[in-house]
Amino acid sequence: MKSVKRYFGQGLGYLLFIAFIGYFSTEPGITNLPADQALIKFTFIHAGKRLVPCVKRSAEEMADLPPQLRRDMTCSRERAPLQVEFEIDGKMVYQAEIPAKGIKNDLPSPVYQRVNVPVGRHHLQVRMRDNVTDKGFTYTAEKAVVFTPLQVLIIDFDEINKEFTFK
């Protein structure tokens, strides 16, 4: 009788063990994105203009340099932060100043922003300024998009054509 009880206890122990594993290996699920929404990823990498423009060296300055360092232009490393704005249907959803990466602030500035939108038609506007001299924005773009459930739209910046892309 005692061994029957022991086997029953063992069976119960193993049952609890696999029930715990079986359940928590898939449940409870979570909602990553509600089914009535779409996702915009506003992301690009762009290097701001140099904070101090490059200057041509004079002949005297060139002569003072060792031969291997004689380049005719001298440039500061630090780059301007990006001014970025993103509007959906006229409402600002993202506005930021993105500093240049790197210890010397000499690397491109990265932007990566997730924005959820309800499905349906929306008017998108993006703007970016990459220098400290302009008053307005250097690059702007806008587009009307009809979003379907769970659709992912990528707003990127094409460095070759120097324009925002929507894909």
Added chain:
Amino acid sequence: MINPKQHRDNLLSRFLVAIQHAGKRLFQIAEGLADTAFGSQNNPFYYLGGLTFFFLIVLVVSGFYLYFFYEANIEGAYASIERLTHEQWYFGGVMRSMHRYVSDAMVLTMVLHMLRRFFNDRYNGGRSFSWITGVPMLWIVMIIGLLGYWLVWDKQAQFIVVRSFEWLDWLPIIAEPVSRNFLTNEDLTNSLFRLVMVTHLGLPLFLLAAVLLHTNRLHKPKIIPPTQLAAGTMLALLILCLVKPALSQAPADLSLAPGFVHLDWFYLAAYPLVIIWPLGVVWALIGGGTLILMSLPWLPPRKPDPVADVDLASCSGCNLCVLDCPYEAIRLVPRSDGHPRYRLEAQVSESKCVSCGICTGSCPLSAPFRHTDRFKSAIEMPQAGVQDLRDKILEAMKGLSAGKRIIIFGCNYGIDVTRLEHAGAVGINLECIGMLPASFIDYALRQGADGVFITGCRMGDCYHRLGNQFLLQRLDGERKPKLSRRVTRERIGFSLAAQADQKKLLSELELFYRSLPSSDAVEDARHMQKGHKSE
């Protein structure tokens, strides 16, 4: 009080002790139930580390089978696993399910193993090495698991990849967001899948090496569970594989975000926080948690006990203490005193010794009947030597009045035997019951005790790993130094019990007390013995 020998009187100490006390009680209840069902030889709680290693082996074996059918490319990843799952459900599907559930079981036993070590205060001092080598293994297991889920390339994989890199990108050391490599389906490459697969296959080798390191300072580590427990666990998991086979979710598609995702909580418990909390806060929680775990052995700093001391004049280099040290803290080295007869001497490693005193119990010179001016064992704890133990026995005998007289030996981590209320019994606590030399039982009986009752941690769960097992073997004559044959076993009671088992212990003590012959009978027997001797 979990560790009475160390001073822990500040707020942090009290907080830790309160948590440990509560957790220990919970574990003891579960372990007690498991002891009843499985027996101490197969109690899964006593083999959590061993089960984890066993699951790792099963993972490697099942993983190799899956590897032969897996196609590490964008098109083939999802499709090959689907084919294996459905077209070869009777074996390939079962192997896939087994691979998954065993990996979950491994996380479960790892976490329980860690919690149990913490609640039982078995992670500091000489044990801190095992603790700090164990914490990074959690990270390695998590990374292996996440890479494994990536290979399935379903919606859960997409969720993991995108969210993981977004989480990683928060770190300021990342110059360009890694997440930008997973924006569209066109960004993916076949070589990426091959890289992930190779990493998923290679990291377990690091894990195996880490296990070796983790158990490096342990004598006879329990890295393989008993056959019955291993078989039972595998059978249970096999049933789970058949009842609820592991299935893929919808295929990954970077142009469509995962909506509702079924999560494996053993690996992805932090991911809901990645969605709802600022990423920096999640990093603080996970990173800070890891740092706290790593530094726990020193939180708060404790004053270590003196380590075992070798009396070179007495040590013969017999090797018994080396064989019995559960932490491999003793080794034999060439003698430093040029002894004419003995070539070797015992040497104690200060960093490995946890001051358990088991070596005292194993030393043949821990014999109280010796006539010597300076009664000392060849190896003993400076704070609890054999002279001290002999004095305690004599003191205890003075406190026992007429009637049946019992001396109880207990340990600092089981039930406090000095507080047991039983007429005719006096308790003596030791650091570990394994430090009780068998000859001291004989000594106590010869000093007038009618019985010796021994308790300590539950079998299989000794605070100092093997102390209770070694003492029992010495009493049974299976381990040196053995109990003298002149001692009748009826006069020795043995009941291993955790702090939660006080009622059980008291009832067994009462049974033992009743089973002893009455004092009058004992006295008569003594007189008869003396009579026989004089004749």
